[in-house]
Amino acid sequence: MEAFINIADFAKDNLIWIIIGAAVILIALILLVVALKKAKKKDKQNITQVEETKDARYSLNAQTQKYDGTPNASYIKDDIIVSRGQTIIAGKGYDVVAGKYTVLTSVEGVDSFNVRINGFVREIQHKSIVILGEGDSFCPVSHSVILR
Numbered sequence: 001m002e003a004f005i006n007i008a009d010f011a012k013d014n015l016i017w018i019i020i021g022a023a024v025i026l027i028a029l030i031l032l033v034v035a036l037k038k039a040k041k042k043d044k045q046n047i048t049q050v051e052e053t054k055d056a057r058y059s060l061n062a063q064t065q066k067y068d069g070t071p072n073a074s075y076i077k078d079d080i081i082v083s084r085g086q087t088i089i090a091g092k093g094y095d096v097v098a099g100k101y102t103v104l105t106s107v108e109g110v111d112s113f114n115v116r117i118n119g120f121v122r123e124i125q126h127k128s129i130v131i132l133g134e135g136d137s138f139c140p141v142s143h144s145v146i147l148r
Helices: 007-013 015-048
Strands: 050-052 057-059 080-082 099-105 112-117 120-125 128-132 137-140 145-147
Touching (some): 007 015, 112 128, 120 128
Antiparallel strands (some): 050 057, 080 145, 099 128, 112 120
16 A cells, blocks of 8 residues: 555655745745736826826926927926025036026916026016026026926
8 A cells, every 4th residue: 555645754755845836936926916016006107197206206298388289397307496486596516507498387388487587587488498607596486497
């Protein structure tokens, strides 16, 4: 009657292989759960067109106008939000680097807004180009704006 294998003897002799097999199955399950969570997060980003990080929410679409030509408020990485009444100075060692910036509205549907550049208030259109030189100041007057 040696044809029957005693389960206790089999488990004792092959314990290491049983443990290795269980560990491989456990690792595979963990990788599957992580992959499913990442896929779910990616699907959520595609639906909302927004990427969420620890510090901010960024638009995945950088379009500055909607299909009908109205201004679209989009905030992408490396954009600078300047709050109403906040004065920034361009130049080395200051708030922003001197250079060419596109001024965008932060309020959807608003075409024009007032900003103070070097002490003078003027009306700026959405998607206007502003060149800030060394030491120039920039301050939104009517509402927050985005420098891109």
